[in-house]
Amino acid sequence: MFEWRQHRDEYAAELLRHHGCGDFGDSSCAKCLKASGVIRCKRCHGRQLYCGPCAVEIHKENPLHVVEEWDGRCFKYTSLTKLGLRIEFGHADCIRPHLVDDFVVLDVGAVHVVNISYCGCTQAFKRGPLRTQLLRGRWYPATHEFPRTAATFDCLDFFLAKTLQAKTTMYDFYTALERLTDGTGGSSLNRYAEFLRMVRQYRHLKMLVRGGRGQCNASGLPRNRMSSVSAPPGKPSE
Structure with a gap:
């Protein structure tokens, strides 16, 4: 701890750096390079800034990541849901999906x-x-x-x-x-x-x-009959 105290200001500065845009101060999206990059994921490695549609596109396989939005002064909490992401179950591109x-x-x-x-x-x-x-x-x-x-x-x-x-x-x-x-x-x-x-x-x-009760037939009975029986402990030798 004594040695670390000499680097305390450096560590604090790096923590504060995450409150801003860091190395990604330009306003272009890191993916499409056209729209303004204002969305940052807190869990993805790299910390690049993306526009809303690109952020949704790259998070289809990681829909529960936490994202933030830059408002010109600071990052504020938003969500991929607010950006338009809908998580698909069953299979992709279903022609008759039920929406929840x-x-x-x-x-x-x-x-x-x-x-x-x-x-x-x-x-x-x-x-x-x-x-x-x-x-x-x-x-x-x-x-x-x-x-x-x-x-x-x-x-x-x-x-x-x-x-x-x-x-x-x-x-x-x-x-x-x-x-x-x-x-x-x-x-x-x-x-x-x-x-x-x-x-x-x-x-x-x-x-x-x-306990071996996972493999069942249509009637719900265990296929392995022994899996439903508990074997008594052995008698200790005298």
Whole structure:
């Protein structure tokens, strides 16, 4: 720490540098080189500035990234949803999609409000209902009928690791997500009850899979009969 104190001002200056445009002070978009570059992603490496349409285009595979918008003086929070991004489930370019707006999803680092679409065309029988399409996209739905809230598998796995290693409570974890989303603590998105339910279900399912109950036939019975039987512990030798 004593050696680091000699470089403290340098570190502080670099932290403050992220509040501005850094090396990307010119106003052109880094992708199309035509429109003004005012959007910056907080998670992408590089920190380049993009116009709104280009930011949406390059984030189709990373729709839960957090973005900021430069207003001429500072960066302010915005979202890919406000820029026009709609997350597709089922398959891309569906000719008859079902649209769902203001869908809430909990991810590692933030609570997002997004617009999604899921397959409603002739391939829907292959894709399944919305809950199935969400699960195949690694989003766990909060309810099995008409879900409007979900949590990513990454978020649930991260919580399970935190509660195992650090004994973090569900309330503390969820509150931390809200703080990361809105530092003022005034978020109107209260999905704590839904988060409790999703964690309990997800943990239960993980235990079933680890116990060999994942492979089932159409009737729901385990294919491996031995997987449903607990073997008694061996008798200690005298």
